[in-house]
Amino acid sequence: MTISNCGDSGILAEFSLEFTELAWKKTLYLSSCLKRVALPGILSIIPAYASVFVQYNCLQISGTQLKVLMEEMMNHFEESEDLFTDTQLFRVPVLFNEEAGKDLTLVAEELGITQEQVVALFCSKKYTVICIASPAGVPLLDSPPFSKKVSRLKTPRTHVPSGSIALSANQANVYTLDSPGGWKIIGRTPISFINLTQMPPIPYKPGDSIEFFPVSEEDYEKYKGKSMEEMKVNGA
Numbered sequence: 001m002t003i004s005n006c007g008d009s010g011i012l013a014e015f016s017l018e019f020t021e022l023a024w025k026k027t028l029y030l031s032s033c034l035k036r037v038a039l040p041g042i043l044s045i046i047p048a049y050a051s052v053f054v055q056y057n058c059l060q061i062s063g064t065q066l067k068v069l070m071e072e073m074m075n076h077f078e079e080s081e082d083l084f085t086d087t088q089l090f091r092v093p094v095l096f097n098e099e100a101g102k103d104l105t106l107v108a109e110e111l112g113i114t115q116e117q118v119v120a121l122f123c124s125k126k127y128t129v130i131c132i133a134s135p136a137g138v139p140l141l142d143s144p145p146f147s148k149k150v151s152r153l154k155t156p157r158t159h160v161p162s163g164s165i166a167l168s169a170n171q172a173n174v175y176t177l178d179s180p181g182g183w184k185i186i187g188r189t190p191i192s193f194i195n196l197t198q199m200p201p202i203p204y205k206p207g208d209s210i211e212f213f214p215v216s217e218e219d220y221e222k223y224k225g226k227s228m229e230e231m232k233v234n235g236a
Contacts, residue, residue, distance in 0.1 A: 001026070001074055003067050008058045009043075011066050016050040023050035024130060026077060028206055033073040042066075047206060048131050049140075088208045089126070089233045092174075093215040093223050094165055096187040100220075103153070103184035107167060111146055118186060119214055121145050122165075127172060129208045135179050137194040137202040139210065143170040156182030163189045165212065176202075187214075190224040191231055203229045 002014045013030060016023035031047040034054065041060025046053045054066060096119045098104060108115045127141040144150075150167040157180060160166070164175040166183035175181060176193040189212075194201050204210070215223065 001070070003070060005063050006053070008063075009056055011054050011056070011063050011070075012051055013054075013070055014051040019049040019130075022079065025079070026050075026074070027052055029077050030070060030073055034070075037069070039069075088204065089211065090204060090208070090228060090231045091211045091213060091233050092189050092191055092228075092231055093219065094123075094187040094189045094212045095217060095220040096214050097217075100188035101165070101186040104186045107150055107184055107186055110150060111148065118146075122172075122186065123212050123214060126209045126211050129204055129206050129210065131206050132202070133173070135177055136196070137176045138173055139176075139193070139202075139204060141172040141210065144172050146170075150184055152182045153184060156180055160185065161188065163191065163193075165189060187212075190220050191226055191228055193228045195227065203227075203232065 004012045004014070006012050015026045027047045027050055031045050031052050034042065034045050034052070039061060041057045043055045043057060046055075056063075056066060094100075096104060096115075104115050104118060108118050111118065113121075122144050125145050127144075129139045130142055131140050132138065133140050144167065149169045152168045160175050160179055160181040160183075162175055162177050162179075164181075164185045165187040166173050166175060166181065166185050168183040173183065174189065174193055
């Protein structure tokens with residue numbers, strides 16, 4: 001673990017320069033430990049793929065104190081420990097066509113398979129939420145079961161509608177709000193992933209699972225207005 005100061009009110013713990021399952025587990029372990037301790041002065045704890053950023057009030061706690069605490073916590077980390085005892089599973093309906101999935105044709109051509117095969121492969125696995133990203137509550141998911149990575153768009157779009165299911169490299173995500181983006185869009189879900197009137201605004205967290213299943217245009221309309229909370233199935 002490498003710990004770096006980020007100004008006088010931030011500290012970054014890094015476990016790897018690239019994503020590995022072990023580094024990700026260490027990230028979740030450290031962030032969960034820090035949340036359980038709930039020290040005065042810690043303002044936010046942000047786990048990513050292989051690192052944890054902590055924002056703190058330097059008048060209440062110092063970076064040195066946090067560094068010592070983090071090192072002590074990681075001394076108790078065990079690779080075999082089960083960090084996913086309270087995981088949830090969500091099943092999300094998706095409309096896959098050329099209107100909802102503006103880049104579905106491009107992705108199929110890039111992978112050298114049909115659009116139907118893209119959809120079938122994409123919906124064939126249970127995805128793990130690796131971390132939560134901007135602009136708000138975006139679930140960054142693990143790799144789709146394709147034979148190679150999917151490239152980003154050469155020119156990002158200035159507007160991607162909320163609910164868009166997107167691919168880039170060996171990752172997938174869901175745009176939770178209308179926003180710019182350069183990932184390739186293969187479908188769209190009518191489910192609302194985020195509720196800014198509640199706290200937390202999303203029901204999922206790193207370690208939870210999401211499954212996608214294709215629906216017709218008629219069924220797409222039936223799912224409109226439903227929330228991600230309603231898509232919860234049971235423990236993952």
